[in-house]
Amino acid sequence: PGAPGSVRVTPSGPTSITVEWETPSTGGNVEYYVIYYQPEGEPTMRVQVSPSDIPSTIRDLLPDTQYTIWIVAFSTEGDSERSPPLTVITQEAPDVPGAPGSVRVTPSGPTSITVEWETPSTGGNVEYYVIYYQPENEPAMSVEVSPSDIPYT
DSSP states (O other): OOOOEEEEEEEEETTEEEEEEEOOSSSSOOOEEEEEEEETTSOOEEEEEOGGGOSEEEOSOOTTOEEEEEEEEEETTEEOOOOOOEEEEOOOOOOOOOOOEEEEEEEEETTEEEEEEEOOSSSSOOOOEEEEEOOTTSOOEEEEEOGGGOSBO
């Protein structure tokens, strides 16, 4: 078959890229495609996809990393020339907050407790916390807590 045409690559998250292309206009029926992807300065990797998997998403990539992508079509008659290589950079990973520190739980009444903790020292801004708790012989429960509500009773 001819080479896949009109290849388009789009970052679809910090660890994924979506690849779309036109089927070859010449040659035999394509049985499958191989998408080759290479992070800058690293070995080439590949994933095989069927013609029904266009567009296709490559997952488990590194965030904020440049990849070179090209595609080869395969049929019973042989393989195509590779598509022209394209480069794309995956998105940056979100700045995820670190774990809260110095968690302290103290009784504050016959049926209540107070939970207090230090805000994470690394990562992004905290929008809210989730406190998980489980009374004895009861199902687990949770409550969302705003950073302005620390300590929480």
